[in-house]
Amino acid sequence: MKNRKRIASAAALIVLGVILGLQLGDRGTNSMAIVERADAAGGKVESPTGTAPDRYVYYPGTEPLRPDEIRVICCGSGMPAARHGQAASCWLMETGNGDKFIFDLGTGSMANLAALMIPYQYLDKLFLSHLHTDHMGDIDALWAGGWTAGRPNALQVWGPSGETPEMGTKYAMEHFLKFCNWDYQTRAYKITPIPGQIEVHEFDYKGENIEIYNENGVSIRSWPAIHAGDGPVSFALEYAGLKIVFGGDTFPNRWFLEYARDADLCIHEAMNTAEQLRTYYNQPPALALAMNTDFHTSAQAFGKVMSEINPRHAVAYHFFNEEGTRYGIYEAIRETYDGPLSMATDLMVWNVTKDWIEERMAVATHEAWSVPGTATQPPPDRTRPDVMTDAIRSGRINVDDANANMVREFKQKYGLE
Ligand SMILES: [Zn+2]
Ligand SMILES: [Zn+2]
Numbered sequence: 001m002k003n004r005k006r007i008a009s010a011a012a013l014i015v016l017g018v019i020l021g022l023q024l025g026d027r028g029t030n031s032m033a034i035v036e037r038a039d040a041a042g043g044k045v046e047s048p049t050g051t052a053p054d055r056y057v058y059y060p061g062t063e064p065l066r067p068d069e070i071r072v073i074c075c076g077s078g079m080p081a082a083r084h085g086q087a088a089s090c091w092l093m094e095t096g097n098g099d100k101f102i103f104d105l106g107t108g109s110m111a112n113l114a115a116l117m118i119p120y121q122y123l124d125k126l127f128l129s130h131l132h133t134d135h136m137g138d139i140d141a142l143w144a145g146g147w148t149a150g151r152p153n154a155l156q157v158w159g160p161s162g163e164t165p166e167m168g169t170k171y172a173m174e175h176f177l178k179f180c181n182w183d184y185q186t187r188a189y190k191i192t193p194i195p196g197q198i199e200v201h202e203f204d205y206k207g208e209n210i211e212i213y214n215e216n217g218v219s220i221r222s223w224p225a226i227h228a229g230d231g232p233v234s235f236a237l238e239y240a241g242l243k244i245v246f247g248g249d250t251f252p253n254r255w256f257l258e259y260a261r262d263a264d265l266c267i268h269e270a271m272n273t274a275e276q277l278r279t280y281y282n283q284p285p286a287l288a289l290a291m292n293t294d295f296h297t298s299a300q301a302f303g304k305v306m307s308e309i310n311p312r313h314a315v316a317y318h319f320f321n322e323e324g325t326r327y328g329i330y331e332a333i334r335e336t337y338d339g340p341l342s343m344a345t346d347l348m349v350w351n352v353t354k355d356w357i358e359e360r361m362a363v364a365t366h367e368a369w370s371v372p373g374t375a376t377q378p379p380p381d382r383t384r385p386d387v388m389t390d391a392i393r394s395g396r397i398n399v400d401d402a403n404a405n406m407v408r409e410f411k412q413k414y415g416l417e
Helices: 010-020 110-115 139-148 169-179 181-190 254-259 274-279 285-293 299-309 326-334 400-414
Strands: 070-076 090-095 100-105 125-127 155-160 198-203 210-215 218-224 233-239 242-247 265-269 313-317 341-343 348-352 357-362
Touching: 070 110, 070 242, 070 265, 090 110, 090 233, 090 242, 100 110, 100 139, 110 139, 139 155, 139 181, 155 169, 169 181, 169 198, 198 210, 218 254, 233 254, 254 299, 265 299, 274 285, 274 326, 299 313, 299 326, 313 348, 326 341
Parallel strands: 100 125, 125 155, 155 198, 242 265, 265 313, 313 341
Antiparallel strands: 070 090, 070 348, 090 100, 210 218, 218 233, 233 242, 348 357
């Protein structure tokens, strides 16, 4: 049996705590998990030539999901200002039926998502919590990167409407394609056009717990969030009797308290403290405070929300998570919430079943290549107009002699004309 670090339910923690004589109510980092001492690092290595058991690590692509299991991978947990160590909001949810759902695709997050080396044909369902760039800024990298790496299908994007049409997801995606028109026209001719299409499923941002997706045993619901203007929403994904809630940016709100109830995993923002935003993020004090009290959720308020909802496991994100910040945020959350908690950072992974929730870190390569899936990309559509004119083409010099051997060998190997 795999020796994973498992996060026991609250009840099991109490029982285990009594057995082990542990001090209950210690909500330090130990609340993550209580594991037997010999297995503290994942298990014993039985032989010098043997294999090491799992050590709080998920190696992408190496573990099939059980039919009744959901895996959630944080591909971005940070803020709008880009940094190497932490991308902006992005969450991959993989369900045991083989489906994959991307919730938000914020600035910088696509490199983490790509590092999981999932064939692009399966990364075609994107749900946007709102239209701030730290929640959708890397859509270009999924759209074009997946296109060049063999995705045969169009992207499907679900997102909220706005108070007016130009504040909604449909408008944003139409104009994204206009922004990328040169990219689209050139790739559509050179590669194939269909993967460059975006099919938008815009839904009513005011809808309260409305079902916006229902296929293959997966149901996704939406309800309003209260952020910087009308439009933002939060989501719940339900599958195999499990419920994963993903809260987009929001001030604490009554809809979340109502519809996030019974969540197995509840992801919600917890902003950097006002002092951190002032000191590190260079924000004026008034803005730093408003970030905590007006259009985002403070760490203390995050704790209050979680105490009300009482999920099996809570996940805090949307703060720069580092030595200088995490303790202040953690302590602020613990002023108002003492339940199971993860302080999210990029490539943190949760496996969720009825029996356990486990938190690990994914170990992924910095040099990921795309991986082929089962489908192949359609051939180029030669009925499309070539978008290069003869005036430019005529400037080519002849390098046939330089390429001759390479071209002959490659054509021979792959049977090209
Ligand atoms: Zn936002
Ligand atoms: Zn945000």
